[in-house]
Amino acid sequence: MSSRPPESAPPVAPTARPGLRLLRRLAARWRRLSPSRQDRLATLAPLLSVMLFLAAIITAFWYLRNEEIERELESVKRDAELVQQQIRLRLIENQEQLVRMAREVVTRAVDRDELLAQAERIERERPEIVSLTWLGVQRQVIARHVSPDLVAAMPRLGMPGGDPGDPVSADLRQRVTLETFRDSRELRLPVYSPPFRHANRLLVFQVQVPLIDHGNFAGTLVAEYSVEALLRHFVPPEVSQRHVISMLDGDDQVMASTAGAAALERGRHKDTLLTWSVPFAPVHHGVTLRGEGFRTSAGLIGNTLFWMVLALSALTLWMLLGTWRHMRRRLQIQGALVQETNFRRAMENSMLTGMRAMDLDGRITYVNPAFCAMTGFSEADLIGRMPPYPHWPPERMEENHRLLQQELAGRSPAGGIEVKVQRRDGTRFDARMYVSPLIDSRGQQTGWMTSMTNITEAKRIRDQLTASHERFTTVLEGLDAAVSVMSAQTGELLFANRTYRLWFGGEARWHAQLAGRPASGGDEQGDAVDAMAGVPTAELDEAGAEAREVHVEAMQKWFDVRARYLQWTDGRLAQMLIATDVTARRQMEEETARQIERAQETSRLVTMGEMASSVAHELNQPLAAITNYCNGMLSRLRAGNLREEDLAMALEKTSKQAQRAGQIIHRIRQFVKRSEPQRQPARAAEIVEDALELATIELKRRNVAIQSYVAQRLPVLQVDPILIGQVLLNLLKNAAEAIDNAQMPPKRRTIELRVVPRHTAELGGVIEFSVTDAGPGIREEVIGRLYEAFFSTKSDGMGIGLSLCRSIIESHQGRMKAENLYNGDSICGCRFSFMLPVAAAGDSTSKTPEVH
Numbered sequence: 001m002s003s004r005p006p007e008s009a010p011p012v013a014p015t016a017r018p019g020l021r022l023l024r025r026l027a028a029r030w031r032r033l034s035p036s037r038q039d040r041l042a043t044l045a046p047l048l049s050v051m052l053f054l055a056a057i058i059t060a061f062w063y064l065r066n067e068e069i070e071r072e073l074e075s076v077k078r079d080a081e082l083v084q085q086q087i088r089l090r091l092i093e094n095q096e097q098l099v100r101m102a103r104e105v106v107t108r109a110v111d112r113d114e115l116l117a118q119a120e121r122i123e124r125e126r127p128e129i130v131s132l133t134w135l136g137v138q139r140q141v142i143a144r145h146v147s148p149d150l151v152a153a154m155p156r157l158g159m160p161g162g163d164p165g166d167p168v169s170a171d172l173r174q175r176v177t178l179e180t181f182r183d184s185r186e187l188r189l190p191v192y193s194p195p196f197r198h199a200n201r202l203l204v205f206q207v208q209v210p211l212i213d214h215g216n217f218a219g220t221l222v223a224e225y226s227v228e229a230l231l232r233h234f235v236p237p238e239v240s241q242r243h244v245i246s247m248l249d250g251d252d253q254v255m256a257s258t259a260g261a262a263a264l265e266r267g268r269h270k271d272t273l274l275t276w277s278v279p280f281a282p283v284h285h286g287v288t289l290r291g292e293g294f295r296t297s298a299g300l301i302g303n304t305l306f307w308m309v310l311a312l313s314a315l316t317l318w319m320l321l322g323t324w325r326h327m328r329r330r331l332q333i334q335g336a337l338v339q340e341t342n343f344r345r346a347m348e349n350s351m352l353t354g355m356r357a358m359d360l361d362g363r364i365t366y367v368n369p370a371f372c373a374m375t376g377f378s379e380a381d382l383i384g385r386m387p388p389y390p391h392w393p394p395e396r397m398e399e400n401h402r403l404l405q406q407e408l409a410g411r412s413p414a415g416g417i418e419v420k421v422q423r424r425d426g427t428r429f430d431a432r433m434y435v436s437p438l439i440d441s442r443g444q445q446t447g448w449m450t451s452m453t454n455i456t457e458a459k460r461i462r463d464q465l466t467a468s469h470e471r472f473t474t475v476l477e478g479l480d481a482a483v484s485v486m487s488a489q490t491g492e493l494l495f496a497n498r499t500y501r502l503w504f505g506g507e508a509r510w511h512a513q514l515a516g517r518p519a520s521g522g523d524e525q526g527d528a529v530d531a532m533a534g535v536p537t538a539e540l541d542e543a544g545a546e547a548r549e550v551h552v553e554a555m556q557k558w559f560d561v562r563a564r565y566l567q568w569t570d571g572r573l574a575q576m577l578i579a580t581d582v583t584a585r586r587q588m589e590e591e592t593a594r595q596i597e598r599a600q601e602t603s604r605l606v607t608m609g610e611m612a613s614s615v616a617h618e619l620n621q622p623l624a625a626i627t628n629y630c631n632g633m634l635s636r637l638r639a640g641n642l643r644e645e646d647l648a649m650a651l652e653k654t655s656k657q658a659q660r661a662g663q664i665i666h667r668i669r670q671f672v673k674r675s676e677p678q679r680q681p682a683r684a685a686e687i688v689e690d691a692l693e694l695a696t697i698e699l700k701r702r703n704v705a706i707q708s709y710v711a712q713r714l715p716v717l718q719v720d721p722i723l724i725g726q727v728l729l730n731l732l733k734n735a736a737e738a739i740d741n742a743q744m745p746p747k748r749r750t751i752e753l754r755v756v757p758r759h760t761a762e763l764g765g766v767i768e769f770s771v772t773d774a775g776p777g778i779r780e781e782v783i784g785r786l787y788e789a790f791f792s793t794k795s796d797g798m799g800i801g802l803s804l805c806r807s808i809i810e811s812h813q814g815r816m817k818a819e820n821l822y823n824g825d826s827i828c829g830c831r832f833s834f835m836l837p838v839a840a841a842g843d844s845t846s847k848t849p850e851v852h
Contacts, residue, residue: 042704050316050317050320051829052676053313053415054309057309072274073274073276073293075243075293075383076243076275076291076293079243079245079279079291080245080276080291083234083245083289083291084281084289086236087230087280087689088282090230091207091225091283093420094126094207098188098190098221101118101209101221102211105134105211105221106211106218108210109112112142112143115134116143119145120145128225128226128233128234129147129223129224129225130146130224130686131144131146131147131204131222132144132145133221133223133224134223134446135221135222136217136219137217139177139181139219142164170457172196172197173196176193176208179193180193180206181208181220183208184208184210185210185217185220188212189210190208190210191205192207192282192283192285193208193285194249194285194287195227195255195283195285197289200638202226202228203226203228203255203256204224204226204227205224205225205283206221206224207223207225208221209220209221209222210765227247228256228631230260231245231247231257232258235258243293244257244259244292245257245258245289246258246259246290246291247280247287247289247290248287248288248290249287250285250286250287252288253289254487261557274292274293276291277291308749340375349368350366351368352370353453354367354370354373354374354375354431354451355367355368355382355451356368356371356449357438357448357450358408358447358450360408360447360448361386362387362408364384364389365384366383367383374421374423374429374454375390375391375422376420376425377391387400387725388400390424391422392422393420393422393428396420403417407435407450408448410437412434416432416433416434418432423553429454430456430459431452431453431456432455433451434450434451435449436448436449436451437822477497477498479499481499481578481579481580482496482497482499482503482578483495483496483500483578484496484500484511484576484577485574485575485576485577486511486515486572487572487574488573489567489572489759491512492508492550493506493507494574496511500579501643503555511577513552514552514561514577515575516548516780517579534666544692547560547562548561549586556583557581557583558582559579559580559582560580560582561578561579561580562577562579563575596804602656622657622658625654626657626658626661629654630654633647633650633701679718679719679720680719680721681716681718682724683714683717684710684717684755684767685714685755685771686721687725688708688728688755688769690721691725691729692708692753693707694725695729695732695736698732699736702736702737702739702740703738704735704736704739704751705750706750706752707752707753708752708753709752709753709754709755709756710754711755711756711757714757715757715765715767715838717767717838719836724836726805726811727805728833730802730805732751732753732771733832735751735773735775735832736751738776739773739775742776744774744775748775750773750774751772752770752771752772753769754768754769754770754772755767755768755769755773760835763813763814763837763840764817764837766835766836767835767836767838768833768835769833769836770831771835772829772830772831774829775829777827777828778818778820783819783820805834809834812836812837813836813837814834814836815835816832816833816834816835817832817833818830818832
């Protein structure tokens with residue numbers, strides 16, 4: 001049983017309403033069209049219907065033809081697969097029988113004669129097998145049976161190596177047999193060979209079944225199939241009557257076909273057939289079975305009905321085209337007249353320029369809407385008027401009369417006349433009027449045509465630009481800096497202000513010299529211009545101004561020069577240069593450097609003056625030791641009990657004490673000696689060692705202990721070691737003075753010196769030198785003024801020590817800071833530290849101040 005929903009009538013009203021609405025819309029649009037468009041659409045409607053009818057007929061023929069081709073292709077596909085299945089089943093059946101025979105040969109159930117008898121019986125029952133061969137392990141022929149077909153094709157058939165009468169075929173057969181034999185031996189499975197020909201006659205392929213004796217390979221059983229026999233015996237007659245079945249090799253070349261030579265010929269024209277290919281299993285090796293069918297329809301070209309429909313459609317189209325051409329000519333003539341009228345009126349109404357026509361007597365005969373809009377007078381107010389016109393200002397009547405007579409006489413300038421025009425409301429505007437003769441179709445002048453343009457805004461902008469240019473020129477002329485602009489292409493000086501002309505005159509070579517460009521003309525200038533070839537002007541304009549200081553020997557002046565490229569008013573690429581006289585600033589900087597140098601030298605002398613007593617005490621020790629050693633040796637020498645070993649030891653000790661005194665004096669001389677700052681590779685450990693050797697004297701005098709730590713494998717610094725040593729010595733001396741002046745207890749009379757690597761976001765990799773004391777610290781209000789010049793917390797201090805220290809560190813691109821150490825809320829010490837960059841120290845381009 002089957003159930004289905006009860007039948008009900010489809011709703012008519014909902015589906016019909018959209019159609020009615022569509023028809024109503026089309027009718028409304030049709031009514032809104034102009035009569036000319038309605039006529040044109042009425043003419044095109046039959047033409048469109050005929051075209052649709054012809055398209056429907058062609059589509060129907062095309063659809064039926066495709067249906068027929070698809071049915072024929074499906075039949076070809078079915079027959080090809082049927083033949084492939086039958087041949088495949090036959091080959092599998094033969095393979096199974098060959099496997100049984102191989103098993104019997106291995107088990108010695110049959111000998112050579114019995115095998116030949118079975119081969120002869122198989123050849124009679126299975127005509128597709130043309131030979132059966134028993135090959136040994138070394139591929140020697142043990143037994144072989146050849147069918148009469150193969151014997152007829154190869155009358156001189158020899159050993160399995162091939163046909164000695166045809167070297168090429170024999171070599172191919174031998175190679176194919178050898179490769180198949182090896183594959184069967186390695187795989188231990190039946191293996192099919194690719195097809196090949198015997199003496200270029202009979203096309204065959206082999207199947208070799210391995211002989212496995214107790215797991216050992218004992219040879220193969222080789223059966224050769226005839227490709228023609230397979231197609232001849234296993235293609236059903238009804239299939240061969242309907243279609244052509246062909247066998248193709250891996251290169252798509254026809255090896256055999258049910259249609260013989262005709263199929264080979266058709267194989268060269270595959271595009272005219274319906275074909276279907278299936279793989280030839282189990283042989284493979286690219287061998288395929290192809291079915292070929294024939295198109296029963298010759299297409300639309302040979303169909304009589306199609307030609308009749310086409311002829312009738314062409315006749316109808318010709319008649320419709322004739323009618324449409326006549327209608328088109330009538331509509332074109334009518335439309336040209338309307339278009340000409342509308343075009344003339346549209347031009348008059350859309351022009352922003354006021355147009356006025358006058359006859360030869362000066363009477364206004366025509367004005368366009370733009371002229372009326374400009375003046376505020378209507379067309380009725382202007383047409384027919386004689387001078388004076390209502391848009392003339394009263395105070396300019398005589399001037400306007402003179403200009404009108406000049407117009408009527410044809411003497412108006414080609415560039416136009418600038419006049420004042422008065423509107424209806426009394427306001428006025430500036431206008432430019434152009435006059436040209438009015439010529440009719442016969443070539444005679446009937447009047448004058450005047451065009452008027454409102455130039456009030458343009459004149460205002462022009463006046464503003466003129467005033468702006470004057471202000472800009474005044475500002476540039478009043479600058480103390482020299483401003484000049486030179487063309488990048490020609491080297492011409494385009495602009496120079498008063499200061500430039502005062503300093504350098506009007507010559508362009510000074511601009512080129514200040515900008516660092518060659519000042520010579522000719523080819524060299526052209527070469528300089530070519531150096532910028534290909535550089536986009538926009539990118540040169542957006543590039544910032546580069547600053548550089550240039551010394552002019554002829555004037556003995558220094559100039560701060562800033563240059564950049566810009567686009568000149570005429571579109572050329574130009575270079576603007578601003579040169580400011582900085583000679584006074586350079587002299588002031590040099591004087592400041594000299595003052596710093598003298599202050600540095602004074603600071604070192606003051607430091608050495610404070611350390612003089614300690615140095616004298618320190619030198620007394622090695623000198624007293626030398627005196628004692630010398631007196632002792634003299635006493636023992638006079639007593640006669642001085643041995644050579646004791647004398648050598650005493651002299652060695654005396655030498656060491658003398659060297660110690662010399663080192664102390666050398667350090668003091670190096671520290672005090674005036675010298676230029678010299679950056680050189682220096683190790684932090686050596687700087688610390690030299691500073692400690694000088695500071696130890698002061699620390700011992702003040703009874704202050706020091707602990708130093710220098711990290712291992714620190715990178716080499718590019719600094720002035722004397723200046724850095726002076727900073728370090730100054731910090732150590734200040735720490736010792738702070739502890740001693742505060743009379744700190746023994747536990748807090750210590751200083752810690754640490755040198756460790758750091759990494760900061762601002763400087764990157766740095767080496768930090770820190771001096772930490774356990775003194776009273778620094779007051780908060782003093783920390784902010786530590787580095788001010790001539791500010792000191794000592795009664796006898798000059799206030800230049802820390803200021804010079806920071807200047808030295810910052811000249812090495814370093815940073816210096818001071819901070820208090822807290823234990824809870826109480827100050828337990830102070831730390832001064834400075835950092836020297838590692839990577840940037842050697843690459844710095846800033847000038848180191850000359851400090852001594």
